Amino acid sequence: MTTPTRIALVGCGAIGTSVLELLHGDPALKVVAVVVPADAIASARKAAPDAQVGSALPAAGIDLVVETAGHAAIEQHVLPALARGTPCVVASVGALSATGFAEKLEAAAAAGKTQVQLIAGAIGAIDALAAARIGGLDSVRYTGRKPPQAWKGTPAEQGRDLGALARETVIFEGSAREAALLYPKNANVAATVSLAGLGLDRTMVRLIADPATAENVHTVEAEGAFGSFELTMRNKPLAANPKTSALTVYSAVRALRNRVAALAI
């Protein structure tokens, strides 16, 4: 019997809990540790009764770190893990929008002779976009449309009552860098699209609160030497967090399975 890859899961909220459920009983991937803020340890123990639960990564016995926690967790847990030589899979891609942070992540991975993998998350066609970049891209536009409740607790609330919106409202227009910094829990996709394509400053982003939709709708329009494409994803949100699409969970699990599969797709 092969030994399973020992995973430390950082963050045990809507995505983390679902990842735990999907990996339960997997012979090749075992979550042996869960890292959460101190006040969330008791609930994480219930979600992962067989794992070591704490607010720091174990010093040894981890083959792979998976982040499903939020931007701050990358600085706190992912950077040191990379520097120690542990590969990391990251969901909070928007963290790379902070000036110099992508370089910091790369430097930590290089120092540890390992790799940090950014998941595609709630968006598709990242493979096509990253391939198209090699031939040269002329423009990439991303539009994120979510129900008003998904924008609660964000700058979208400034000067408007989200609950009273009668029609679709553009709450942000600007670069992917600004979007990811202003909406850290809602614009990771903007950062992912830009990192795969034209970069954080040249990728144009529109974010929309739309009372007529119950889905998280992501649209990418790209043009370049390859030709062009338009992609629209109509994602179902997770019941535990309306900001987050269920596809993000499946994308994380796919990334993990591909790391151990003999044939990866």
Ligand SMILES: NC(=O)C1=CN([C@@H]2O[C@H](COP(=O)(O)OP(=O)(O)OC[C@H]3O[C@@H](n4cnc5c(N)ncnc54)[C@H](OP(=O)(O)O)[C@@H]3O)[C@@H](O)[C@H]2O)C=CC1
């Ligand atoms: N790439 C993509 O397409 C997407 C990426 N995301 C990213 O994934 C993140 C998680 O999403 P989701 O699960 O829905 O969010 P939740 O808020 O449901 O869960 C986040 C969990 O992480 C915990 N947490 C927060 N900070 C830390 C930390 N420093 N160390 C360890 N744990 C921490 C939280 O604990 P507590 O509640 O106690 O604070 C909470 O349990 C989002 O913040 C976003 O950055 C989300 C959607 C799409």
Ligand SMILES: O=C([O-])CC(=O)C(=O)O
């Ligand atoms: O899950 C989604 O639909 C997208 C999301 O929150 C993000 O980009 O941060």
